[in-house]
Amino acid sequence: MVQTFLYRLLFFVVLMKEEVRILGVDDAPFSFEDESVMVVGVVMRAGSYVEGVLRSNVSVDGSDASEKLVEMICSSRFLSQLHAVLVDGACFAGFNVIDFQHVFEKTQIPIISVTRDEPDFEKIKTALKNRFKDWESRWEVLNKGSIWVMKTKYNPLYVRCVGVSESEAKEIIKLATIRGVLPEPVRMAHIIASGVVRGESYGKA
Amino acid sequence: MVQTFLYRLLFFVVLMKEEVRILGVDDAPFSFEDESVMVVGVVMRAGSYVEGVLRSNVSVDGSDASEKLVEMICSSRFLSQLHAVLVDGACFAGFNVIDFQHVFEKTQIPIISVTRDEPDFEKIKTALKNRFKDWESRWEVLNKGSIWVMKTKYNPLYVRCVGVSESEAKEIIKLATIRGVLPEPVRMAHIIASGVVRGESYGKA
Numbered sequence: 001m002v003q004t005f006l007y008r009l010l011f012f013v014v015l016m017k018e019e020v021r022i023l024g025v026d027d028a029p030f031s032f033e034d035e036s037v038m039v040v041g042v043v044m045r046a047g048s049y050v051e052g053v054l055r056s057n058v059s060v061d062g063s064d065a066s067e068k069l070v071e072m073i074c075s076s077r078f079l080s081q082l083h084a085v086l087v088d089g090a091c092f093a094g095f096n097v098i099d100f101q102h103v104f105e106k107t108q109i110p111i112i113s114v115t116r117d118e119p120d121f122e123k124i125k126t127a128l129k130n131r132f133k134d135w136e137s138r139w140e141v142l143n144k145g146s147i148w149v150m151k152t153k154y155n156p157l158y159v160r161c162v163g164v165s166e167s168e169a170k171e172i173i174k175l176a177t178i179r180g181v182l183p184e185p186v187r188m189a190h191i192i193a194s195g196v197v198r199g200e201s202y203g204k205a
Numbered sequence: 206m207v208q209t210f211l212y213r214l215l216f217f218v219v220l221m222k223e224e225v226r227i228l229g230v231d232d233a234p235f236s237f238e239d240e241s242v243m244v245v246g247v248v249m250r251a252g253s254y255v256e257g258v259l260r261s262n263v264s265v266d267g268s269d270a271s272e273k274l275v276e277m278i279c280s281s282r283f284l285s286q287l288h289a290v291l292v293d294g295a296c297f298a299g300f301n302v303i304d305f306q307h308v309f310e311k312t313q314i315p316i317i318s319v320t321r322d323e324p325d326f327e328k329i330k331t332a333l334k335n336r337f338k339d340w341e342s343r344w345e346v347l348n349k350g351s352i353w354v355m356k357t358k359y360n361p362l363y364v365r366c367v368g369v370s371e372s373e374a375k376e377i378i379k380l381a382t383i384r385g386v387l388p389e390p391v392r393m394a395h396i397i398a399s400g401v402v403r404g405e406s407y408g409k410a
Contacts, residue, residue: 040401048253049383050393052407053400076405178254188255192397195258196245200281202257 020046021081022176023109024185025069027058027092028193034060037093039068040193043078047176047184052078053192058092061131063138065096070106084164084172085111088186090119090142095128097141100162110163112172116181118158119147152181225251226286227381228314229390230274232263232297233398239265242298244273245398248283252381252389257283258397263297266336268343270301275311289369289377290316293391295324295347300333302346305367315368317377321386323363324352357386 021043028038041054056072058065069087073079090113091097100111124142128135150157150170161169176183182190187203195201226248233243246259261277263270274292278284295318296302305316329347333340355362355375366374381388387395392408400406 038401043407050396050408052405053396054405055401056404077407191255191258192401196243196260196397196401199261200257200259202248202282203255 017175018046018048020083020172020175021051021078022046022084022086022172022183022185023054023073023076023078023082024086024088024176024183024187024189025072026088026186026189026193028197030060030093030197032060032094036060038193038197039072039092040189040196041072041076042185042188042192043076043082044176044185044188047178050188052076058096060096061094062096063134065092066099066102068092069098069103073103073107073109079107079109082109085109086173086176086183086186087111087113088182088190089113089115090160095132095138097138099141099144100160101144104163108163110161110168110172112159112161112164112169114173114183114186115158116155152177154181157181222380223251223253225288225377225380226256226283227251227289227291227377227388227390228259228278228281228283228287229291229293229381229388229392229394230277231293231391231394231398233402235265235298235402237265237299241265243398243402244277244297245394245401246277246281247390247393247397248281248287249381249390249393252383255393257281263301265301266299267301268339270297271304271307273297274303274308278308278312278314284312284314287314290314291378291381291388291391292316292318293387293395294318294320295365300337300343302343304346304349305365306349309367313368315366315373315377317364317366317369317374319378319388319391320363321360357382359386362386 023041023043025041030037036057036059039056043052054072056068058068104111128138145160147158147160150159173183178184191201191203228246228248230246235242241262241264244261248257259277261273263273309316350365352363352365355364378388383389396406396408
């Protein structure tokens with residue numbers, strides 16, 4: 001485990017950038033009548049070439065997001081090649097909260113959450129209180145780790161990372177971004193999940 | 206209709222290649238117990254940037270492939286921007302045969318079928334005879350237009366096209382191919398359809 005992690009770090013440090021493999025993950029659109037929601041993962045070499053597509057399902061407002069994400073990563077043939085996991089936001093399928101610390105501990109792969117909208121924690125706390133008996137444990141997981149702002153050419157990104165430093169996370173995000181603000185693996189995961197469920201999607205970066 | 210077609214031709218002739226939009230389409234893996242099969246379309250700018258993902262469903266061994274493909278193309282927001290449709294093979298979901306002439310007439314967008322395996326028409330005819338009462342009409346559609354071989358750096362591609370000349374079809378295929386043999390929009394459609402249905406896919410070109 002430690003060896004694999006050191007290898008990854010070394011690999012990244014020597015900057016074989018075009019070989020860096022990143023998994024981007026996003027959930028599909030859903031309605032609250034649905035029981036489960038599709039989650040799509042896209043493995044890309046840097047931000048330019050898609051090597052694989054993964055799919056899982058998580059329950060709406062459930063508590064299986066972390067477990068399903070770990071399973072998706074660890075059961076993949078790409079596991080030993082992945083340098084980072086990029087996720088859009090901190091939850092799948094409503095308030096199915098992702099425990100980034102747990103996912104990193106289980107996979108030993110750095111995980112970075114990016115979002116274009118600044119999280120409104122007061123609003124989130126109120127929504128959790130109104131809808132969940134176990135709101136305190138969800139809130140606790142959501143509050144793990146600090147969120148920092150990354151400037152881009154366009155709008156800022158709100159980032160949280162586990163398993164890498166802020167500067168390394170910035171490097172990874174820059175490397176994976178072709179156009180606009182969102183890293184390509186996350187944009188691709190979004191466009192695929194959305195297109196497959198809705199019948200058509202188009203992806204602005 | 207004619208105007209749109211001429212515009213497309215002109216656009217391609219003046220070689221604004223990086224702006225050429227191509228739709229690649231492929232079906233998902235299925236078993237013969239399934240009633241319908243997912244078909245995925247990927248809109249790419251040349252072979253490099255995914256702009257949209259489309260999804261439809263066709264019936265296993267049915268007769269709705271052409272109609273569903275026309276619907277997918279014509280209902281898409283990308284319709285007026287598409288320069289060509291690339292399809293892997295001549296059928297979806299078993300022997301749900303695509304009538305390329307019909308699809309071109311309805312959409313006015315050139316359609317090109319590519320496959321890496323040389324079609325064995327004797328074997329196909331026997332399979333059709335054994336499985337379908339309406340084998341003759343399927344056979345007739347399958348035999349429309351001639352198949353020609355396109356040399357690549359690696360293995361040859363077997364190509365059929367309607368709405369463009371052989372040399373134009375070759376240009377479009379070259380433009381859309383990044384690595385290996387398969388044009389990128391078709392490789393992407395395959396990798397997405399397969400990954401979403403099976404849970405994991407990896408795409409060799």
